[in-house]
Amino acid sequence: MERDVRGSVLAVLVVFASSGYVMGQALSRVPAVRDHLGADKAQLGLVLMGMGLGSLLAMPFTGRAVDRFGSRRVVLVTVLLGCLGWGLVALAPSVPVLLGILVLTGMNIGVWDVAMNIQGTHVEQSRHRSLMPYFHAAFSGGAVLGAGSGALAAWWGIGLGQLPVLAAVAAVAGVWGASRFVPEAPEVLDPEPVPDGAAASGAAPEPARRGLTATEVLIGLICLAGALAEGSANDWLALLLVDVHGAPAAFGALTLTAFNLTMTIGRLAGGPAIDRFGRATVVRTGAVLAAAAILLVTLTSSLTLALVGGLMWGLGVATIFPAAISAAGEVPGRGNRAITSVSTIAYGAFLFGAPTIGVLAEAIGLDRALFLVVGFLGLLLVLSPVMREKTAGRPGRAPATLG
Known part of the structure; x- marks a missing residue:
């Protein structure tokens, strides 16, 4: 069966939800991670800020990566690496190691976030409806479900082994959704010579603008x-x-x-x-x-x-x-x-x-x-x-x- 070039709304919803879920289930166990490492509040704040720093370092390169490889490939890779990073939090033996894990995890999460939004925008524009709020609602719902899963694990006395197990669940869902992504329209590809008659037919994409507008x-x-x-x-x-x-x-x-x-x-x-x-x-x-x-x-x-x-x-x-x-x-x-x-x-x-x-x-x-x-x-x-x-x-x- 031929894939719908407009993209799948369900696939994007699943990827957004899996991103929220893996984050929510991990952040809900921050107190347990703190106790495991014996970290104080200042150290905890530092390592959590490391995740945001990693995201900001990597996010500026996402647009070029998606232009070259497509959001499908980019999200597939970052889903696997991002979920792996959240799972490895349970194995961190010290605060410095946890900081390194969260910086690398943040890099993948940031790219995952931007790339899935690019696919979501493509689907939204192709279907001529405002769908982005639904996609972000899926992220919020996934985060609530993930936090609830972590809360239940803590209530039942389950240790940090929860993190890699539930991260694997999120990875399976995220890979399923990302594998159904479709190529985006080529509006921002590097400009190439326009074939004769292409402009008249409307087939040529608008040349990319370089630099921040x-x-x-x-x-x-x-x-x-x-x-x-x-x-x-x-x-x-x-x-x-x-x-x-x-x-x-x-x-x-x-x-x-x-x-x-x-x-x-x-x-x-x-x-x-x-x-x-x-x-x-x-x-x-x-x-x-x-x-x-x-x-x-x-x-x-x-x-x-x-x-x-x-x-x-x-x-x-x-x-x-x-x-x-x-x-x-x-x-x-x-x-x-x-x-x-x-x-x-x-x-x-x-x-x-x-x-x-x-x-x-x-x-x-x-x-x-x-x-x-x-x-x-x-x-x-x-x-x-x-x-x-x-x-x-x-x-x-x-x-x-x-x-």
């Missing part, structure tokens, strides 16, 4: 703002409620769960919302909602309102990152490399956001430190016009099949 930088800043808003909730929301508002630890965990739940729901609803109202409108609305949620959580003394704020926060940030990736994929002549550039800029938020907010929290308090996120969301509102759809004549109503 202003549009990519602006979209990257929007994506960074969304990533900062998402990461700050995961890093600081529970701690804010416990340390600043005096909430029980269980309530802090509940509010963080509420955030992740509404973020997943928001991504599932984001595709139809973008098709109906437009990408820029949905992103602006999300930024306003997220900013209002952060102010509600930081300024209120009511735990009930704080829980409502957590729900609003997740719903607000849900579509920003996936919508920015879709917009990057529409940069003329830069598709794959634009996605690479935007993703790299955005990942700076995951690497530097937590330390920056932590330093500010020491100086002015955690509640006020989170105003930095509100400021970036305000910048997002100013830049949001760049998010408008560039593809002419998108019907936005065609059904998305799983094949």
Whole structure:
């Protein structure tokens, strides 16, 4: 049976979910890894930052790798190496070795992330629907399922042997999905001589643009703002409620769960919302909602309102990152490399956001430190016009099949 050149929605969903799953099941056992190595908080923070550093080192080269080998091959390799790296965490005998493992793992995870987004953008554009929020919802759902698997393993007293076993499960799923990827359209291949008559027939791809464009930088800043808003909730929301508002630890965990739940729901609803109202409108609305949620959580003394704020926060940030990736994929002549550039800029938020907010929290308090996120969301509102759809004549109503 001939493979659908538009690509398989199901295959991309599986690869996104497997990426979230292998990360969630590993990060859920960070306390056990800490105890196994006898690491202190500073050492733990260093090794976790190593993963982000590895991603940022490798991500800028992903666009060229996909141009040359295709996202199918790139994702197949990085799925295997990334899952192997997460599994090896269980065998690390010391903090320096763990740091090395996570730097190398981060390199593969970063490339995997960008390459699967490139395939996802290809599928989205081929099917003329906003599918990227669904793909990122699959990642979030996979992360929740992975974290739940790790929590069950810890509850049952299973040791770190869980990590390689569940990483192998994620690898099998990821390889299955990636093996069904299809070649992307050649918009960003290196320019070659155009055959006579090809331009008239519309068969020739647009020549690649070399170098970072202003549009990519602006979209990257929007994506960074969304990533900062998402990461700050995961890093600081529970701690804010416990340390600043005096909430029980269980309530802090509940509010963080509420955030992740509404973020997943928001991504599932984001595709139809973008098709109906437009990408820029949905992103602006999300930024306003997220900013209002952060102010509600930081300024209120009511735990009930704080829980409502957590729900609003997740719903607000849900579509920003996936919508920015879709917009990057529409940069003329830069598709794959634009996605690479935007993703790299955005990942700076995951690497530097937590330390920056932590330093500010020491100086002015955690509640006020989170105003930095509100400021970036305000910048997002100013830049949001760049998010408008560039593809002419998108019907936005065609059904998305799983094949």
